[in-house]
Amino acid sequence: MPIGKTGRWRLQGGGPPAASEATPVGAAQEPDAAARQQLRLPPPGHRHSLLVIQLTLQMFLGAGLGSRGVPRVLSLLAPWMPVSLPAHTTVLNWVYRCGLAILLQPPQRREDWIYIADHTLELGTSKCLVILGIPAARLLETGYSPSHRAMQVLAVKVTTHSTGEWVATVLREVAERTGVPVQIVADHGSDLHKGITLFRREQTTDCVETYDISHRIATLLKAELQPDARWQTFLAHCKRTLASFQQTDLAFLLPPRQRTKARFMHVDTHVEWAQNLLAYQERGDFSAVRPTCVLTVAAWDHLRDRLGVARVRPLHVLLGHRHPDKAAFCEAIQAASDLQLTDLDDAFWDLADTGRARFLEGFAWASALSRRSGDLCADDGTVQGHPERSQVRGTARRRLRIASIHTRSAHRARSASRPLYRPGLGTGRGTSRQDPARRNLAGVLRHHRIGVREIQNLHRTRPPRRSAGWCWRFPPSSPI
Structure with a gap:
């Protein structure tokens, strides 16, 4: 049988009411x-x-x-x-x-109002102060996390010069319409804090001033992260990477832009991006960057050291050839030699994957910083995350050392105070055609595109000064 005056039904037997029993009481009528x-x-x-x-x-x-x-x-x-x-x-x-x-609607006069005050908009010299309010009794209904719909706009004031006295005057005007609040939440801005303090001194009832939790946490994070060299290095790498790899194949991995205001209130965006980037690197699938594979010299040397020269020599014809994907690369290796897929370990694929090499070109610093290292270079001079670069650079150093020995032996009669390497030697200018040792050294330098500054750093008695985390700066066009 129906109950109440709202037209709702009481279901008998758990099923829908019969047609004869469906008699609503007080059912709403259609508008005339x-x-x-x-x-x-x-x-x-x-x-x-x-x-x-x-x-x-x-x-x-x-x-x-x-x-x-x-x-x-x-x-x-x-x-x-x-x-x-x-x-x-x-x-x-x-x-x-x-x-x-x-x-303009008058608010309800209560004794449990909670104010939220903040400067929201700045247009030219004008500044807008907004005061929102919510009764304390409604906090339980919203789960102590009120939304915009749960708040009521109590005041919107625009001024060109915000002072503590002016903020206190606005709070007095609002309190005359709503009653004295029990709590005022603000971000501790200088003018807001002073105005709230002046307003509280005039009230006979207790009014609590609360530091906004989001601004408070941002202040604590700023005191913790701003003097941290690792965090500043992280932000500098993010900014440099964002500027260097825009509109490239690494654009989908770029970090978010840094905000000019409220930067420490959005720290989570950069931290979340770094975590997602490291997770992407751990998966090891860089086909979204570049799906091609190529047998590099470093990959061939790795197989030669593991399997011997006799088994790896047939793969010499594949050096430098790009294959569209990993499957085509495996077919080419099996067609050119008797190697099986089980003979190719993870280290080989890391050296042959062009997508991984491209990824490390832009984000090698991220994995290094994740190991809490402020410098990308290890103590032995190798570049962390770049085994192929470390290996080729070691070969270049050995060749330079041998060539420099020949050069010193050819000029041992000259004065020891005379500089061994003249300006322009890295490009071939300033060399002597009658000196085969110098021509040999110049050829090695041109082959590796190494400048004079790198050579001078190499032969210094003290380690070269590291710049931006790199132990040896090669030109971007260098094959190293």
């Missing part, structure tokens, strides 16, 4: 024709009907449509509904009037 006709009429001073105004506000505020999107949706409904099409400026005027009506 006069009420429906009222919705189709425009209010005084307007050209559009109440129905159009109501649909426009619901689409703009509830559905998130823009001022130009609302008329387009109404044009789709026009064949089935008696609606007119307002201009986008009309939509904005209706929204502004609705917001002004809410702002």
Whole structure:
């Protein structure tokens, strides 16, 4: 049988009511024709009907449509509904009037109001102070995490010069309409903090000032991270990487841009990006960067050291050839030699994967910093995360050392105070054609594209100064 006066039914036997039993009590009646006709009429001073105004506000505020999107949706409904099409400026005027009506609506006078005050907008020399409010009794309903809909706008004030006295005056005006608040939440800005302090001194009841938790945590993070050299190095690498690899094949892995304001309130974005980048590197699948594979000299030397020269010699014809993917590369290796896939270990694939090499070109510093090392170079001079670069650079150092020995033996009669390497030697200029040792050394330098500064650093008695975490700076076009 039905219960109450709202037309709800009491179900007997757990099933739906029978047709003879379905007798609603106090069921809502349809609006009469006069009420429906009222919705189709425009209010005084307007050209559009109440129905159009109501649909426009619901689409703009509830559905998130823009001022130009609302008329387009109404044009789709026009064949089935008696609606007119307002201009986008009309939509904005209706929204502004609705917001002004809410702002001018007198709030309920209570003794448990909680204020949230902050400067939200800055346009030129003007600054906007907004005070939101919520009764303490409603915090339990919102789970102590109120949304924007749960808040009520109590004041919106614009000024060109915000001081503590002016903030205290605004708080007094709001308290006269709502009652003295029990709590005021702010970000401890100098003017806000002073204004709240002045307002609290004038009140007879207790009013608590609370430091906004998000700003408080950001302040603590700033004190912890700003003097940290590792964090500054991390941000510097992020900025340099973002500027160097825009619109490249590594664009989908780039870090987020650093904010100019409230930077330490968004630390989580950079930390989350770094964690995702390291997880991507640990998966080992760099086909999204570059799917090709190539048998490099370092990969061939690795197989030669493991399997012997006799088994690896047939692969010499594949040196430098690019293959579209890993499967095609495996087929080429099996066709050229008797090697099986089980003979190719992870270290070989790391050296043959062009996607991994490209990834390390842009993000080798990330894995190094994850090991809590402020320098990408190890103590032995090798580059962490770049085994192929370390190996080839070691070969270049050995050749330079041998060539320098021959050069010193050819010029042992000269004065020891005379500089061994003259400017321009790395490019071949300033060398003597009658000196085969110097021509040999110049050829080695041109082959490896090594400049004079690197040679001078190599023969210094003290270690060369490291710049930006690299122990040896090779030109970007260097095959190393």
